[in-house]
Amino acid sequence: MIKTPEREKTMLFSRPMMGRAQPNAKFHEAVPPFRVNQLYFAVSRDNPALLQELNLAADQLIANRPYFVSHLYRLYYGQQGSAELRLSQKENDYLKAHPVISAVAIAREKPFAYTDENGQLQGVIRKLADRIEQDLGIKPHIITVQTRDDADAALADGSAQILLNPPATSAGQPHTA
Incomplete structure (x- = not known):
């Protein structure tokens, strides 16, 4: 802090x-x-x-x-300050058993999270998802939504397991700069 x-x-x-x-x-x-x-x-x-x-x-x-x-x-970063992620055996076993993780992203704020003309997630959150895939060896299945309420619904109904970009604003309220 x-x-x-x-x-x-x-x-x-x-x-x-x-x-x-x-x-x-x-x-x-x-x-x-x-x-x-x-x-x-x-x-x-x-x-x-x-x-x-x-x-x-x-x-x-x-x-x-x-x-x-x-x-x-x-313990967490390796001998030479490597950026390699170290997971416990239990965490590794979970990821092997779940090679695809469903994630929801609120895609409404450039350059952080937005969709391109093909509806694909772009921006910093896309890079985060790519890094998750690289570091954990899993494939994130990404659902893009426009509101916090839609993200909460995806988490509640099980279509998404994680929220990639929790907003700092209240549920249902768009972010205003």
Whole structure:
């Protein structure tokens, strides 16, 4: 989560430095890169005690297991920072048993998701579907709709299993820029 002035009105952010907390330290100023803590939290502004506990837990975790974050990175991204997706055996078995996954896309906003003159999905969401196919070895069957209500109906009746582009607007309401 990115710290912005708007979010600071309702949230508290953890400090980005490892090591013991100092109550008056200015932690969000320039920090040398070797001191950045990759365990970063944001909590409701009305719960500073929770943030203090999370910061302490992060300190203890890094102190006791200094390579913890590196271990997680290797586990999920590979040794050399590869973009290869790593799935569990259960996930792989599911994908082998379901080589076609039905997806619905709300195709009404260029350049994100729209249909071409042949009714085929284009845009960023098309590239996402292609990447899903490449990474997971499955074939997405894509249904294009124009409204959130139609997407919800496709999910409800089982004609689609996933929604590729959940809108940030309310159901039935078109996105307006």
